């Protein structure tokens with residue numbers, strides 16, 4: 001498998017190139033393009049958060065901890081005294097950074113469920129939700145963030161798969177096929193749960209009427225993303 005440095009470098013370069021392209025074609029403002037670049041780079045680290053010793057795991061939980069701390073502080077800042085807000089934010093950070101990380105490391109297996117395309121869809125969908133509901137970005141920006149997270153994470157899987165081919169001896173290592181997979185078929189229950197989480201996130205995400213014409217897709221009406229999302233909303237409502 002590719003190491004942390006390679007993953008970060010490749011994700012940074014590819015998402016950098018794509019966000020510049022989005023900027024050049026008028027799909028993104030400079031601020032959007034910068035956020036997309038960060039989202040794609042972060043996406044490139046996500047599949048390895050199931051490796052208990054990985055730097056990716058610690059980075060992601062530090063960011064998540066900071067996000068929780070900031071959200072708690074913003075929510076309580078007008079109602080509580082400053083020292084209580086700070087204590088609350090600190091406690092939130094520590095809880096995520098240590099307790100949640102410990103729990104997460106205990107229940108995940110490296111190259112299991114979270115190292116798959118289905119997990120990437122979930123990462124992207126969570127990106128859309130956070131961008132839209134927490135950071136109050138508009139619909140287009142939120143889907144852009146989600147798209148870049150998905151893209152970064154998928155580049156990660158591809159890179160791991162490329163690394164499993166030993167180019168010098170043209171041998172294929174045993175890890176071939178374990179990196180780029182739709183889901184972990186050994187765990188049907190968990191896969192179903194993850195699929196449900198994806199559907200739930202899609203249901204909660206804002207509609208993206210701009211997406212299909214932008215992508216130049218000429219799909220029949222029943223197959224468009226918005227029709228599918230509408231249908232899911234009706235089924236789940």
Ligand SMILES: [Zn+2]
Nearest residue numbers: 001047048160
């Ligand atoms: Zn990996």
